[in-house]
Structures are given as structure tokens and as C-alpha cells.
Amino acid sequence: MGNPVDQIFVILKHWLLSFCPEGYVPIASILLSVIPIMAVFGGLFALTTILERKGLGRIQNRYGPNRVGPCGLFQPIADGVKMLTKEDIVPRAADQVIHFLAPFALIGPVYIAYSVLPVGRNMAALDLDAGLLFFFAVGAGSELAIFMGGWSSRNKYSLLGAMRAVAQMISYEVPLILSSVPVIMLAGSLSPTAIVDAQGGHSHGLMQWHLFTPWGIAGFFLFMIAASAEANRTPFDIPEGESEIIAGYMVEYSGFKFALFFLGEYLGLFAICGLGITLFLGGWHSPFVFLEWIPSYFWFFGKLMAMIFVFIWLRGTLPRLRMDQLMGFGWKFMLPMTLLNILVAAIWHLSKTWLFPGVYLTRWALCLGILCAAYVWLGRSLAGNRSVGKRVYRFAD
Amino acid sequence: MLGEGIIKGMAETARNFIGSYSDPERLVTVQYPEEHIPAKQNARNFPFLVFDVEDPVAGLRCVACKICEKECPPQCIYIVMDRDDKGKPCKHPKVFDIDVSVCMSCQICVEVCPFDAIKMDTEFELSETNRYGGLLLTKDRLSKSNEYYHKIHSVEAAEVDARLADEKAKAEEKVKAKLAAAATAKAAAQAAKPVAG
Ligand code: SF4
Numbered sequence: 130m131g132n133p134v135d136q137i138f139v140i141l142k143h144w145l146l147s148f149c150p151e152g153y154v155p156i157a158s159i160l161l162s163v164i165p166i167m168a169v170f171g172g173l174f175a176l177t178t179i180l181e182r183k184g185l186g187r188i189q190n191r192y193g194p195n196r197v198g199p200c201g202l203f204q205p206i207a208d209g210v211k212m213l214t215k216e217d218i219v220p221r222a223a224d225q226v227i228h229f230l231a232p233f234a235l236i237g238p239v240y241i242a243y244s245v246l247p248v249g250r251n252m253a254a255l256d257l258d259a260g261l262l263f264f265f266a267v268g269a270g271s272e273l274a275i276f277m278g279g280w281s282s283r284n285k286y287s288l289l290g291a292m293r294a295v296a297q298m299i300s301y302e303v304p305l306i307l308s309s310v311p312v313i314m315l316a317g318s319l320s321p322t323a324i325v326d327a328q329g330g331h332s333h334g335l336m337q338w339h340l341f342t343p344w345g346i347a348g349f350f351l352f353m354i355a356a357s358a359e360a361n362r363t364p365f366d367i368p369e370g371e372s373e374i375i376a377g378y379m380v381e382y383s384g385f386k387f388a389l390f391f392l393g394e395y396l397g398l399f400a401i402c403g404l405g406i407t408l409f410l411g412g413w414h415s416p417f418v419f420l421e422w423i424p425s426y427f428w429f430f431g432k433l434m435a436m437i438f439v440f441i442w443l444r445g446t447l448p449r450l451r452m453d454q455l456m457g458f459g460w461k462f463m464l465p466m467t468l469l470n471i472l473v474a475a476i477w478h479l480s481k482t483w484l485f486p487g488v489y490l491t492r493w494a495l496c497l498g499i500l501c502a503a504y505v506w507l508g509r510s511l512a513g514n515r516s517v518g519k520r521v522y523r524f525a526d
Numbered sequence: 527m528l529g530e531g532i533i534k535g536m537a538e539t540a541r542n543f544i545g546s547y548s549d550p551e552r553l554v555t556v557q558y559p560e561e562h563i564p565a566k567q568n569a570r571n572f573p574f575l576v577f578d579v580e581d582p583v584a585g586l587r588c589v590a591c592k593i594c595e596k597e598c599p600p601q602c603i604y605i606v607m608d609r610d611d612k613g614k615p616c617k618h619p620k621v622f623d624i625d626v627s628v629c630m631s632c633q634i635c636v637e638v639c640p641f642d643a644i645k646m647d648t649e650f651e652l653s654e655t656n657r658y659g660g661l662l663l664t665k666d667r668l669s670k671s672n673e674y675y676h677k678i679h680s681v682e683a684a685e686v687d688a689r690l691a692d693e694k695a696k697a698e699e700k701v702k703a704k705l706a707a708a709a710t711a712k713a714a715a716q717a718a719k720p721v722a723g
């Protein structure tokens with residue numbers, strides 16, 4: 130079972146279960162898995178909101194919130210109180226039932242998706258054989274929730290936002306899944322636990338994360354791009370598009386339901402980051418052998434925080450894409466690249482049996498070469514027929 | 527190449543992020559209730575009354591001529607002239623109220639006052655719990671010293687002081703000249719008397 134510090138939560142759970150009367154053990158076991166997930170990721174949401182606001186502030190040379198508590202750290206509590214005490218307005222023309230259900234329909238699937246993520250050694254709530262499939266299937270439920278919210282509000286902006294959201298999420302689901310196919314191929318399993326185990330070995334003191342292979346690098350970046358589109362993060366936040374359609378599908382939500390939408394969005398981001406970590410960044414494995422003594426869950430959450438930081442950084446940097454740019458990027462760049470990446474992964478895998486001196490470098494060069502050539506060529510041809518010159522206006526001049 | 531701009535942008539924001547911690551000069555935020563931006567010379571919002579000597583009531587420059595009261599477009603000034611026991615006007619306001627909830631900061635009262643008695647203030651933290659009584663500024667809240675005027679609008683206040691001193695000197699000269707003229711007239715009259723007698 131490994132060392133006790135690493136397994137402390139698992140041991141704790143078994144210890145608590147031993148007090149439970151016989152017939153209730155399954156239910157107690159479920160509760161003991163679900164409640165920590167809800168609490169930890171809910172807390173992470175609170176932490177992320179303040180970190181995001183502070184980080185964005187610093188990026189824009191501002192302080193960010195610094196009034197509530199030391200360094201403004203209690204800001205999430207103040208926000209929560211504010212959200213709870215706000216009036217909950219439902220438009221008269223709205224479809225009351227669906228309008229009410231939408232935020233919960235968003236939160237539910239996202240939390241369910243967490244159940245298959247291994248957040249530490251032996252710490253996946255649900256060790257499914259087809260866990261990855263389950264994750265994607267459940268994750269697709271959030272589209273429905275968003276469309277429910279946008280449709281039932283009876284508002285043009287909501288509907289536009291919802292349509293955008295659905296169009297975007299469905300088109301980026303394709304590259305998202307295709308970019309994780311190489312991992313499934315090479316690990317030979319759909320189970321997240323098995324995929325993490327496959328990245329457990331090490332050579333030359335470095336872990337064998339999938340990131341440290343040519344197809345892994347490409348796959349990771351493609352996955353993260355698709356993931357930010359799935360999570361509606363900048364530069365893919367056109368479903369919200371404050372400057373165009375106010376807040377998209379959330380326009381008609383106020384008070385706590387709005388907060389729930391917000392929560393759902395962030396939880397979706399954490400979930401997909403967690404999946405990226407599981408697939409490419411070695412899950413809960415440490416990056417170096419000599420750091421193995423640090424408990425596995427620290428590594429998982431450390432990596433998660435790092436990814437969140439990158440997302441905040443991106444949000445502070447990039448402007449929003451236009452709808453046609455988004456679609457063009459998704460179908461003309463992401464899709465071919467992910468398909469090619471599957472091919473490259475196959476080459477990497479089959480060339481494992483080659484035997485001649487310098488074979489490792491040759492394999493790297495071959496795979497990276499194919500990917501880079503495709504990247505440059507695709508990038509050129511997509512940007513090619515666009516002239517970047519002085520803009521000519523028909524009416525304004 | 528594709529993605530080049532993104533990397534440049536990320537570098538720029540990273541520079542800002544780190545820079546804002548290492549170099550506080552970058553942060554433009556003024557932490558308002560604790561810190562204030564130094565007020566600009568031309569800042570103005572509501573009028574106040576200037577007094578010269580120690581006493582904020584007796585020293586008021588205002589002579590209750592009511593020109594400002596008549597000129598004020600939204601009619602937010604209310605003046606009652608002080609009278610002594612015999613009912614003779616004292617050239618001094620008994621009541622001077624400005625309702626700043628009505629005042630539109632047009633500065634017309636300042637322009638029309640012939641005595642430089644009313645000037646624009648920069649005080650803006652005026653929130654009150656009572657919107658009727660609390661924003662009706664009475665004479666004692668309105669009267670502020672000339673030093674205060676120098677503090678908030680130093681250039682303008684120096685000009686006003688110079689002009690007032692000039693006028694005062696001229697007035698004194700006139701008085702002196704009058705006195706001198708009277709004296710010479712008297713002397714001449716005295717000189718002429720014996721001749722007549
Ligand atoms: S403030 Fe000036 S104009 Fe107004 S009553 Fe006094 S002296 Fe007259």
C-alpha cells in the first residue's frame with residue numbers, strides 16, 4: 130500500500146468505514162468519497178476566484194482585491210455572501226422549470242466526472258475500466274445544461290450565447306477526444322488509473338510521462354487548446370462574450386444560480402485540467418525519482434494549480450476569437466493536427482523495435498519533424514490568403 | 527509563424543506580472559480612503575465662504591448683498607441680512623445656506639460676487655445619512671479661512687489677495703487724498719476768513 134503519509138486518506142476512509150454498521154457500508158463508502166471531492170474542489174473554486182482576480186490585476190498592473198481580510202484572502206466569502214443575499218430573478222417569459230434546473234444540470238455532470246480522476250495513489254473514487262469514456266460522456270452533459278439555460282431564459286442574448294456554446298463545445302470535443310486517443314492507444318487502456326500507472330516508470334532519473342514523447346508534447350498542447358474551448362476560457366469564451374452578448378447564456382441568471390453557473394464553469398476547468406494531468410503529465414507521479422517521498426496528492430494538486438495559473442495567464446493575455454476564426458481553427462487546424470498526431474504516435478510505437486545505434490534520437494527527430502512540418506505548413510496555409518496591410522474602410526473614410 | 531504573437535503577448539503579461547511585484551512604481555492604483563491624489567489647482571465642486579481674521583463669523587467677507595442668491599441658477603442659496611436693534615442693516619449675513627444637493631457647481635456665485643467672499647471648495651467627502659438636513663450647508667459649515675483657500679487653490683488665492691490688497695491701497699490713497707484735499711480747503715478757508723472779516 131505504500132507509505133502511510135501517502136495513503137493517509139485511504140487509511141482514514143477504511144478506518145471510518147470500520148465503525149459503520151454492516152448494511153450501510155456501501156452508502157457510507159460512497160459518501161466518504163463524494164463529500165471530500167465536493168468540498169475540496171469547491172474550496173479550490175473559491176481559491177481560484179481570488180487568485181484569478183489577483184493575477185489578472187497584477188498582469189494589468191493593479192493590486193486586485195485586497196480589502197477583505199489579510200491581502201483580500203476572504204474575498205470569496207464576501208462574494209459568496211453577496212451572491213446568496215441577492216434577489217433571484219426569473220424572467221416572466223422564461224420556462225420556469227428548465228430555467229431552474231439548468232444550473233444544477235451543469236454542476237451535476239461535472240462533479241460526476243471527478244469520480245474517475247485519480248487524484249492520488251489509490252485515490253480514484255470510481256476505478257472504471259472505461260473511465261475515460263465515462264469522463265467524456267458525462268462531460269458532454271454540460272452542453273445540454275448550458276443550452277437549457279440559454280433557451281429557457283427567453284432572451285436573444287442568452288439564446289445566442291447558448292448556440293455559440295453548443296457549436297463551440299461540440300466542434301472542440303472532436304479534437305479533445307482525438308488528442309487523447311494516442312494515450313489510450315499506447316497505454317492500451319481506457320482506465321485513468323492504468324494510464325497513470327503506464328507513466329510510472331522512469332529512465333535516467335526522469336519520469337516516463339507522456340509529455341516527454343514527441344506525440345505527447347503535441348498531444349498535450351492540442352488537448353489543452355481543446356480543453357480551454359471546452360471550459361469556455363479565453364480566448365474561447367465567445368459563449369459568454371461580455372462585450373458582445375453581455376454574458377451569453379447566463380444573462381438572465383442572478384443571485385445563487387448565477388454563482389452555480391460560475392462554479393460549474395470553474396469545476397469544468399479543473400476537471401479537464403485534471404484529465405490533462407492524468408493523460409499527459411503523469412497524474413500523481415512526481416517529476417523526479419528523488420522527489421517520490423512527497424505524497425502523491427500533493428503532486429496532483431500542485432500540477433493542477435500550475436495549470437490553473439497558466440489558464441489565468443492566458444486569460445490575461447489573449448483577446449477573444451471571432452466565431453468564424455474559432456470554427457476555422459477547430460476544423461482546419463486542430464482536427465488535422467490531432468489526426469496526424471495519432472499517426473505519429475503509431476510511428477513512435479512501432480519504431481520501438483528498431484535496433485541500431487542512435488535509434489532513440491532518430492525516432493525523436495522523425496516524429497518531431499513530421500509534427501513541426503505539419504504545424505508550419507498548416508499555419509502558413511491558414512494565414513496565407515490573409516493580407517495584413519492597411520485596412521480599407523468603405524464608409525468610414 | 528502561427529503562435530508567435532501569443533508567445534510575445536505572454537512574455538509581455540509575464541513582465542507586467544513580475545514587474546508589479548518588484549517595482550511598485552508600476553501600480554497606478556491609489557488606495558483611496560487611506561491615500562489621496564493631490565488635488566488639482568482647478569478642482570472645484572461646491573462653494574464656501576471666505577473669512578479673513580480669526581473669527582469665522584465676524585471675519586466673513588460676505589456683506590449679504592444677495593447678488594449671488596439672485597444669480598444662482600437653481601436658486602439654492604438663501605441669505606438673510608443681519609440687522610441691529612434699530613433695524614439698520616449690518617452688512618453681514620445672519621443666515622447663509624447653500625443646499626448642495628441642489629447646487630450644480632456652476633461657479634456663477636463666485637463669478638458675480640464683487641467682494642471675493644465666496645469661492646469654490648474641493649471637499650468631496652460629503653456623504654450624509656440625512657439627505658435633506660445633512661446636505662443643507664449652513665453658515666458655520668460654509669465659512670472657511672483664507673489660509674484654507676490658499677491651501678486648496680494657491681494660485682487663484684494669491685491673485686485674489688493681490689487684487690484685494692491693491693484695491694485696499696487705492697482706497698486708502700483716495701481717503702488720504704480726500705483728507706488732504708479737505709485739509710487744504712479748510713486751511714484756505716481759514717486764510718480767507720480774516721480778509722472777509
Ligand atoms: S457671497 Fe458675495 S455676492 Fe453673495 S451675498 Fe455675500 S458678498 Fe454678496
Ligand code: SF4
Nearest residue numbers: 598629630632633635
Ligand atoms: S455654484 Fe452655481 S448652483 Fe452652486 S450655489 Fe453657486 S451659483 Fe448656485
